Amino acid sequence: MQPLSLYLLILNAVSLIVGAVIGYYVRQSIVKKRKGTIEAKLQKKVTQTKQETEEMVAAAKAEARKVLADAQQEREERRRELSKTEQILLKREQLLDEKLSAFEVKENDFEVKLKKLKEARERIVQMKDEVQKRLEGLSQLSEKQARDLLLKEVEDKCQGELIERTQKLKQEGEERVKIISKEILVGAIQRYALSQAQEVTTTTLTIPSDEVKGRIIGKEGRNIKTFEKLAGVDVIVDETPETVIISGFNPLRRHIAKIALERLVKDGRIQPARIEEALAKAKEEIEEQIQEYGERAVVDAGVVGLPLKIVQLLGRLHFRTSYGQNVLLHSLEVAHLSAALAEELGLDAKVARKAGLLHDIGKSVDHQIQGSHVDIGIKILEKFKQDPEVITAMKAHHEEYPAESSEALLVKAADQISGARPGARRDTVENYIMRLKELEDLALAFPGVATVYAVQAGREIRVFVKPEEVGDLEAYKLARDIADKIQRELNYPGEIRVNVIRETRVMEYAR
Known part of the structure; x- marks a missing residue:
């Protein structure tokens, strides 16, 4: 194996x-x-x-x-x-x-x-x-002497022709300007006509009977003294039957006093406590009326977008007067005239209308704040952020500020038209006479003037000159100089015509 x-x-x-x-x-x-x-x-x-x-x-x-x-x-x-x-x-x-x-x-x-x-x-x-x-x-003759001699000969030969042509051109220009301005102004004024109430410094109150006078006065004058102290007016109780007079320069205070006194008389209980209560209620009622007056004015003028405070200040103008002219009605008239003139001339009617309505707004508080009513009005409008164009147009109506727009000139013209209209304002006799005297003295101060007369309520002065001292050319120059000096030194509504009259009388005897 x-x-x-x-x-x-x-x-x-x-x-x-x-x-x-x-x-x-x-x-x-x-x-x-x-x-x-x-x-x-x-x-x-x-x-x-x-x-x-x-x-x-x-x-x-x-x-x-x-x-x-x-x-x-x-x-x-x-x-x-x-x-x-x-x-x-x-x-x-x-x-x-x-x-x-x-x-x-x-x-x-x-x-x-x-x-x-x-x-x-x-x-x-x-x-x-x-x-x-x-x-x-x-x-x-020297060259200068020959020239002067030639000019003098030409001047002497052409003096009459120069005067005639100068006067003709001046007259034609004035007539043309008057025609155009009259057409514009008449058209604007006819579009608006406002009734004016002539205010005074007293208010009359009718009472049921003379027995009420005693209750108004009170024991030892206690009631009337309390009323005058709280209302800021004077109450005049005299022999006039069934009449009590309330006196005071402030229309607003007079109106408050009238309402309060009417209620006290109607109630019958007149005593210091009731007087104070009645005046307080009257002031509340007046504030409501002021609001109503302001709203009516704004609607009447056709102005929109104004703050409530400005509307209230406008209402206060109803209780202010200027030479007897109601300031609120005057402001309405200026607003309508300014707008009408602006429409005629193709300018901004909206700005002119608003500026015309607000041009005297400073008068509603000018007793409470220092400064002219123009400056106060400017501050009020700036405070409430109004348009600069409106402020520019309203601030020049008394020439405290230069007119920086065409609308400013229209507001100024409308203000003067409203104030100068016959019957719009009243003046005292003393002021009237003093104004005429100032006008005459101003013209008399010029050399060669013999006599001066102020006529037509101070709207025209007639100056008579010495013919041996004032020639034809000098008379024309004198009229211009007097008019310029009046514009510089005097305050006046409207226009003053200056007429220089030179009269030469030659007398001879035939024997």
Whole structure:
């Protein structure tokens, strides 16, 4: 068994070795075949790539040759163009040289002529001086004296004609301006007519009987003193039957006092405590009325967008008067006139209307704040952020500020029209006489004035001059000077006409 096992073992070993050798050679054969196939494929790929590369290189060379040829052609074309441009520039340079030469020739010729002209001018001036000296020697007058003499002769000869033409032109201009302004003003005024209530400084209260007067006065005058102290007015109880007069310059206080006193009289219980209570209720009622007056005014004027506080201040103007003219009604009249004038002239009627309504808004509080009512009104409108155009238009109506817009001139004109309208305002006799005297004294201060009369309520002055001191031309100048001085020094509503009258009387006797 052992030899057989050994034999099998040897046989297996030999078979294993032979199989390994055969497997090696078979594998090598397969590898060689595969290697040959891959190398063939690689060789084919290399050959194909080389062929494509050669084709691309050939195409690139052909493209490069084409680009080079195009570049050479373009360079040649540019060279030819530059050559043409150079030829043109050379021709232009040659032409400029020719023109410059011609200009130099003309310049030399001009200098020669200019020199000759200067020499001729010098000779003319010299000859003129010689002729002037000869003339002065013959006439025994200097140049200035001769000129003055000639001008004086011309002035004397043409004086009458100059006066006539000046007066004619002035008259034609004034008539034309009056016609146009009258058409505009009459049209504007006729579009709005406002009734005016002439306020006074007293209010009359009718009582049921004279027995009530005793209760109003009270024991030792206690009631009337308390009433006057709290109301800020004077209560006049006199012999007038069934009548009590409330006096005071503040219409608002008078109205409050009237309402309170009417209630006290109706109630019958008049004593200090009741007086204080009645006045407090009257003030509350007046505040409501003020609001109503302001709202009515805003609606009547056609103005929208006003703050509530400004509406209340407008209502207070109902209880203010200026020379007897109700300020709220006056403001309404100015608003309507300003708007009408603006529409006639093609200006901003909205701004003119609003500025006219608010131009006296400062009068509603001017007793509480220092400053003129114009300055106070400006502060009020600025505080409530009103339009700058409205403030500009309202602040110039008393000439405290210059008129910076056309609407400002319209508001100023409407304010003067409303105040100067006959019956709109009242004035005291003393102020009226004083104003006329100031007007006459102003004209009398001019030299050559003999007599001055102020007529038509101060709207016209007639100035009689001394004919031996004032000639026709001087009379015209005197009228202008007097009018200018009136404008500078006096305050007046409307317009003042200045008439200068020069009368020459010649008397002779026949014997």
